[in-house]
Amino acid sequence: MIEESYPALFIGGEWVKSNSGRMITSIDPSTEEPWAEVPEASESDVDRAVSAARAAMRGPWSKKITASQRGGLLLKLADLIRKNAERLARLETRDNGKLYKETLVEVQRSADYYTFFAGAADKIYGEQIPYRPDALAYTRREPVGVVAALMPWNAPFQLMSWKLGPALAAGNAVVVKPSEFTSVTAFELAKLFKEAGFPDGVLNIVPGYGKEVGAALVRHPHVNKVTMTGEHRTAQAIMKLAAEHLKRCSFECGGKAPHILFSDADLDKALIVATQSAFRSTGQSCSLGSRLFVQRPIYRNVVDRMTERAGKIRVGMPMDARTHIGPHTTAQQLEKTRQYIELGLESGARLMAGGKRPPDLNRGYFIEPTVFADVDNQSRLAQEEVFGPVLSIIPFDTEEEVIEMANNVQYGLNSGLWTSDIGRAHRIANQLEAGLVSINTFRPIHWMLPYGGYKVSGLGRENGLEAIHDYTEVKTVVVELSEAMPVDPFAN
Ligand code: NAD
Numbered sequence: 001m002i003e004e005s006y007p008a009l010f011i012g013g014e015w016v017k018s019n020s021g022r023m024i025t026s027i028d029p030s031t032e033e034p035w036a037e038v039p040e041a042s043e044s045d046v047d048r049a050v051s052a053a054r055a056a057m058r059g060p061w062s063k064k065i066t067a068s069q070r071g072g073l074l075l076k077l078a079d080l081i082r083k084n085a086e087r088l089a090r091l092e093t094r095d096n097g098k099l100y101k102e103t104l105v106e107v108q109r110s111a112d113y114y115t116f117f118a119g120a121a122d123k124i125y126g127e128q129i130p131y132r133p134d135a136l137a138y139t140r141r142e143p144v145g146v147v148a149a150l151m152p153w154n155a156p157f158q159l160m161s162w163k164l165g166p167a168l169a170a171g172n173a174v175v176v177k178p179s180e181f182t183s184v185t186a187f188e189l190a191k192l193f194k195e196a197g198f199p200d201g202v203l204n205i206v207p208g209y210g211k212e213v214g215a216a217l218v219r220h221p222h223v224n225k226v227t228m229t230g231e232h233r234t235a236q237a238i239m240k241l242a243a244e245h246l247k248r249c250s251f252e253c254g255g256k257a258p259h260i261l262f263s264d265a266d267l268d269k270a271l272i273v274a275t276q277s278a279f280r281s282t283g284q285s286c287s288l289g290s291r292l293f294v295q296r297p298i299y300r301n302v303v304d305r306m307t308e309r310a311g312k313i314r315v316g317m318p319m320d321a322r323t324h325i326g327p328h329t330t331a332q333q334l335e336k337t338r339q340y341i342e343l344g345l346e347s348g349a350r351l352m353a354g355g356k357r358p359p360d361l362n363r364g365y366f367i368e369p370t371v372f373a374d375v376d377n378q379s380r381l382a383q384e385e386v387f388g389p390v391l392s393i394i395p396f397d398t399e400e401e402v403i404e405m406a407n408n409v410q411y412g413l414n415s416g417l418w419t420s421d422i423g424r425a426h427r428i429a430n431q432l433e434a435g436l437v438s439i440n441t442f443r444p445i446h447w448m449l450p451y452g453g454y455k456v457s458g459l460g461r462e463n464g465l466e467a468i469h470d471y472t473e474v475k476t477v478v479v480e481l482s483e484a485m486p487v488d489p490f491a492n
Contacts, residue, residue: 004036004091006183009045009207010190012052013200019044024180024207029097029327030317030364036095038183041206046175046216049204053146053173054222056201062143062171065199071121074168076196078114081107081189088188090319092157095184097327097365098281099318103157109447110161113463116447117165124170124468126475134482141472143171144248145224148217150210150238151186152230153179153329154284154387160189162252163227165447166467168202175204175223177214181330183207210234218242225249225471229286232410232456250460250470252286253453254385255413258406259289259442260396260428263297265418266440271302275309277416277442279369282325283389284333286457287414287436287443291375291382292393293402299395303352303373306393310353310369315361325389328365337367337388340381344372347379349392377405385411399424407433412454416442435461 002025008015020042028035041049056062065073081088089104096103124141131137149163156178167174178186186205193203206213218226218241225248228238232253242249259277261270277289294302318326328334341355354370367388375382375392382392396402406415416438417428429437435452438444445451450464460470 002034002037004184006036006038006187009039009041009049010187010203010205011045011049012055012204013194016048018042024183026095026182026184027330028094029329032331032363032365036184038187038207041177041208041213043212043216045206046213046220049175049206050146050217050220050222052201052204053175056173056199057143057145059199059201061173061199061202067122067124067171070169070171071118073196073198074114074118074121074165077192077198078111078118080192080195081111081114084188084192085111088157088185091188092182092185093318095182096153096156096329097318098155098284098329099323099326101321102281106155106158110158113158113161113165113447117169120166120465120468121169124472131478134480136479136481138477140475140477141170141468142475144471144473145172146222147172147174147225147227147471148220148223149174149176150214150217150226150228150230151176151178153181154281154286156182157185157189159229160186162462162467163229164203166462167227167471170468170471172225172471173202175206175217177217178205178207180207180209214238215241218247219244221245223247227251227460227470229253235456235459248470250462251458252451252462253413253456253458254387254411255286255288255453255457256291256383256385256409256411257287257289257414257416257434258291258293258402258432259415260293260402260406260417261295261298261302262417262419262421262424263295264420265298266420267298267302267305269440270418271305271309273442274306275313278391279310279313279325279389282328282367283337284329284387286385287445289414289416289442290386290391291377291406292391293396293405294393295402296395296397303393306391307352307371307373310371310391313369315358315366315368325369326366328367328388331365333387334365334367337386337390340384340386340388340390341370343379344375344381344390344392347376347381349373349375349379349381354389377408383409399428403428403431407431410455411457413452413457414443
């Protein structure tokens with residue numbers, strides 16, 4: 001039964017009918033029942049949304065509103081998100097299947113991301129450059145212009161804040177294309193955006209499928225920058241489309257993070273964190289510690305303890321406070337996880353826990369937390385992103401060996417290690433090919449900390465002040481101060 005219907009697109013500050021006339025049905029992942037519908041935009045709607053964003057860039061948003069006022073609007077948005085957090089979290093849980101206790105934190109943290117970037121809005125400075133004594137040279141950091149933001153389904157509301165926060169703080173206008181699977185909370189954000197008092201056209205929402213609506217946005221000649229969170233193959237397809245106008249692109253893509261346990265680690269702490277970082281959000285996180293490298297003297301002990309811990313994880317309905325992990329978001333993702341479990345078995349890895357649907361849940365996209373031991377780092381299970389609750393445990397002997405295995409993968413997003421040897425900790429951190437390294441903790445993702453990938457895990461950085469760079473162009477201005485006549489090379 002359709003419980004929530006969003007009949008119109010959000011373009012130019014108005015709710016407008018989609019030209020396609022089609023709707024996309026959203027499925028509740030815990031029941032497999034349709035529960036919401038959103039309009040599907042067409043290419044002509046994309047054109048309307050980009051025109052509205054462009055008009056905002058040529059109007060009051062860039063001409064009248066000061067940087068401090070932009071910050072003020074972002075603060076109002078953050079307050080409205082906090083006031084509506086419980087409703088937003090409930091809707092997100094229905095749409096995406098993530099536990100309510102997780103979506104509530106994600107929504108509250110989104111408000112914190114907007115607050116952080118609100119504070120940054122009037123501190124986006126250029127530089128004065130001592131180019132010559134008789135010249136004034138300075139740089140301006142200007143907004144890039146119209147930004148197309150293509151979103152994934154795994155943390156829809158929170159990941160919008162990672163893009164909209166810095167983009168709006170820097171004075172850009174944005175067209176958001178939410179994931180075709182989870183568009184609901186983008187519409188809820190649009191309502192709050194209007195209530196906060198942003199000028200028309202600064203935010204526009206056009207749901208639809210990637211190859212149609214997403215590609216139309218990327219190709220549009222008046223989109224100046226594309227930012228996408230999703231798979232690296234999608235990023236590659238987008239780069240090809242963006243090449244025609246040499247559009248600025250930034251991407252947050254997948255990961256296959258090495259999580260390294262040395263024999264001198266504080267195991268009681270490390271195993272709590274390793275369990276959480278392998279299975280949280282049903283494994284649907286790019287920063288998962290999905291390859292657990294364990295030094296040989298503690299290997300058997302860690303395999304036994306991780307197997308026992310995984311067996312105690314409660315899989316269940318996402319609104320139930322006792323549940324530890326909920327369903328996958330989509331039927332396709334559940335199928336993908338199953339296929340990787342099959343690949344793991346075929347590769348000769350030892351299945352220690354999980355691997356099947358929980359017996360008491362016969363509907364919904366559920367799967368048990370799964371542990372494989374003795375995994376070959378060269379196998380597909382260890383090399384490719386599963387995006388499900390599947391942990392690969394891999395033994396190692398020496399520092400050199402584990403660095404070689406940790407880096408021998410196409411991804412480079414997140415990584416971490418546990419040791420009580422401070423010299424070793426920094427030696428390893430320097431050598432890991434990843435945008436984030438944690439020592440004696442894992443995945444400290446925060447609005448203050450730049451986050452992004454090496455290799456196919458991404459391009460550019462989100463979060464921290466670093467994120468502002470991806471949403472600004474640098475313009476250099478030089479003013480001649482000397483009154484002397486310029487040397488005329490054509491005089492004689
Ligand atoms: P996806 O790549 O399928 O889609 C991402 C977005 O791009 C969607 O909105 C989709 O409609 C759109 N899209 C798809 N094809 C397109 C095309 N040809 N042109 C334009 N747009 C197109 O990703 P997903 O399945 O929604 O999300 C899961 C992936 O996201 C995982 O690989 C995960 O690791 C990654 N992810 C990364 C981070 C990070 O911060 N690094 C965070 C969350 C998710």
